[in-house]
Amino acid sequence: MASDQSDKSVVQTPLTVTDQLGRRVAVPFPPQRIVSLVPSQTELLFDLGLGPRVVGVTKFCIHPPEARQQATVIGGTKNFDFAKIAACQPDLIIGNKEENYQEGIEQLAAQYPVWLSDVADLPGALRMIKQVGFITGRALVADTMAATVAERFGALSAAAAPESAAYLIWRKPYLAAATGTFIDDLLARAGFTNVFGALGRYPEVTSEQLARAAPQRILLSSEPYPFKEKHVAELQKICPLAHVQLVDGEMFSWYGSRLLHAADYLSQLR
Incomplete structure (x- = not known):
């Protein structure tokens, strides 16, 4: 079970953002208790230095290894344990249109701020990285990460014969x-x-x-x-x-x- 890792000394202010589905989401900024419903986004949160604020993850969130040890495992990506999520007291839930299920997301969104990604290509992934950084107070780190990814993919030479x-x-x-x-x-x-x-x-x-x-x-x-x-x-x-x-x-x-x-x-x- 996740411990209470939120920093109660942090003053949160309301921040309204638009997720990758065009939904308007009101988030207490900076969020202190984050539940991640997607393995690749869980890894991103930890690599942005937000590990101590991640209080809930799925059973498929295998990277980094400590994610499932320090946070509550709230079920799978398509079958949430709503009681465990409630016990996490999240002030931000991060999910994905394809990897999660609409009914579960709608149920969560009725109670918590739920930000959803929708990634179908590399530009969409880079936008997701930067937007997650922005809404969690890690914009500079995320922007640098996205720029590095873009540079490395840009250096891929074109295949002579695909x-x-x-x-x-x-x-x-x-x-x-x-x-x-x-x-x-x-x-x-x-x-x-x-x-x-x-x-x-x-x-x-x-x-x-x-x-x-x-x-x-x-x-x-x-x-x-x-x-x-x-x-x-x-x-x-x-x-x-x-x-x-x-x-x-x-x-x-x-x-x-x-x-x-x-x-x-x-x-x-x-």
Whole structure:
């Protein structure tokens, strides 16, 4: 259970901000008791120096390791424990449109300030980092972080000949990351052309569709489905000419401070 880590000597003033869904949110500034509903944003909060103020996290908030030790675990990203959240007495809850569920967010927003991100590409991620920094009183640190991420991605050299690729996030059935996803944006920046780019955000694809698409690379993500080496052979049988490999899903889908390391990872992968 989280201890009372708020600084009662801090004078808070009302601050009204607009989140990435265009919602107006009134936040006591600077917030002292933050609940994070998204793993990548939890890591961001800690890297902005806000760890002592994070009083609630999800069971999937594995970075940094101390997050789940010092804060209350309030359930998953799509099944909140409202009683545990209430016990945290949050003055700010940070979530995400895609990773959380609307009904739960609406229930929380009726009682607490809830700021939501909506990230589909690198520019959206950079805006999120800066906005989270602003509403938590860490604007300078966040702006510097965002500038560093932008610089590192800007240094990625353009691929001479982009490779066609399929990025799988699930098995039985196979699900791919496609158009409109953050993963798709990073694939393009890494020099890949998404063979399922026209099928929607997370389409289900059959073995036959994979074989017909004939991607040069098949990237098997470590999350949300934990693809392992045994699955490489399974996909190799479907696409014998493809280069099938396991990839770090966090580097493709965590849109917070993990991006400080993503550009180098993508460069090496290419």
